[in-house]
Amino acid sequence: MKIILTKDYQDMSRKAANIISAQVILKPDSVLGLATGATPVGIYRQLADWYRKGDLDFSCATTVNLDEYYGLSPEDEQSYHYFMEKHFFSKVNLRPEKHFLPDGTNPDGDAECARYEAQIDSLGGIDLQLLGLGHNGHIGFNEPSDAFAGSVHLVDLAGRTIEANKRFFPSAAAVPRQAYTMGVRTILRAKKILLAVSGEDKAQALYQTVKGAICPKVPASVLQLHPDVVVVADEAAAHKLAGGSF
Numbered sequence: 001m002k003i004i005l006t007k008d009y010q011d012m013s014r015k016a017a018n019i020i021s022a023q024v025i026l027k028p029d030s031v032l033g034l035a036t037g038a039t040p041v042g043i044y045r046q047l048a049d050w051y052r053k054g055d056l057d058f059s060c061a062t063t064v065n066l067d068e069y070y071g072l073s074p075e076d077e078q079s080y081h082y083f084m085e086k087h088f089f090s091k092v093n094l095r096p097e098k099h100f101l102p103d104g105t106n107p108d109g110d111a112e113c114a115r116y117e118a119q120i121d122s123l124g125g126i127d128l129q130l131l132g133l134g135h136n137g138h139i140g141f142n143e144p145s146d147a148f149a150g151s152v153h154l155v156d157l158a159g160r161t162i163e164a165n166k167r168f169f170p171s172a173a174a175v176p177r178q179a180y181t182m183g184v185r186t187i188l189r190a191k192k193i194l195l196a197v198s199g200e201d202k203a204q205a206l207y208q209t210v211k212g213a214i215c216p217k218v219p220a221s222v223l224q225l226h227p228d229v230v231v232v233a234d235e236a237a238a239h240k241l242a243g244g245s246f
């Protein structure tokens with residue numbers, strides 16, 4: 001793993017955006033795997049800014065998102081469809097028919113998982129996957145468990161994840177209990193992975209991800225097995241690490 005240490009959230013966002021930007025410049029028809037949550041908001045803001053200034057062109061790119069809440073429609077303000085539209089899709093020139101997310105409204109879990117996995121395969125896989133890190137070490141919604149889940153699946157959200165995500169909902173009770181998510185195998189098949197991490201509250205999870213044993217109780221630790229992972233972390237998140245390459 002390559003660790004890039006940054007000063008703060010803004011610096012982390014800029015450096016991570018630089019890596020995505022380089023990917024799109026080098027390969028304009030890249031398939032970008034995207035994440036939601038608080039961490040990537042600054043990255044999307046920076047990318048949109050460079051697009052506005054004429055430095056970036058997303059017209060040939062395709063995007064696939066990690067996850068979506070079960071039961072939420074794209075019009076729901078708490079859905080990840082809505083988040084992506086608000087923070088990124090509406091701000092750049094990605095073609096609407098070329099961004100993909102799991103369909104939270106499909107009640108048939110097996111069918112939706114198979115459909116979304118096939119969708120990703122049909123695009124030829126992911127060139128660069130952006131990830132955030134959960135407090136419990138989750139990536140996508142791959143929650144701590146006894147075994148790594150392989151492909152796209154419907155997952156029961158952990159209590160800690162519901163707690164962490166209630167800030168986006170009127171109350172914890174309003175947070176959906178399930179979500180569709182890419183599995184660990186889907187994520188590991190990406191050619192390159194960019195893990196963005198900010199804040200002291202992620203320091204322990206980041207330490208376990210980078211330095212801990214590879215184990216499904218800390219799903220992100222599996223990233224140690226991938227040959228091309230870049231972690232961009234701010235000082236607060238990285239203070240338990242020594243720095244440099246791991």
Ligand code: F6R
Nearest residue numbers: 035036037038039132133134140
């Ligand atoms: C979001 C996702 C999650 C988040 C993680 C961190 O698509 O897959 O794994 O990346 O929960 O969330 P934030 O950035 O809000 O701390």
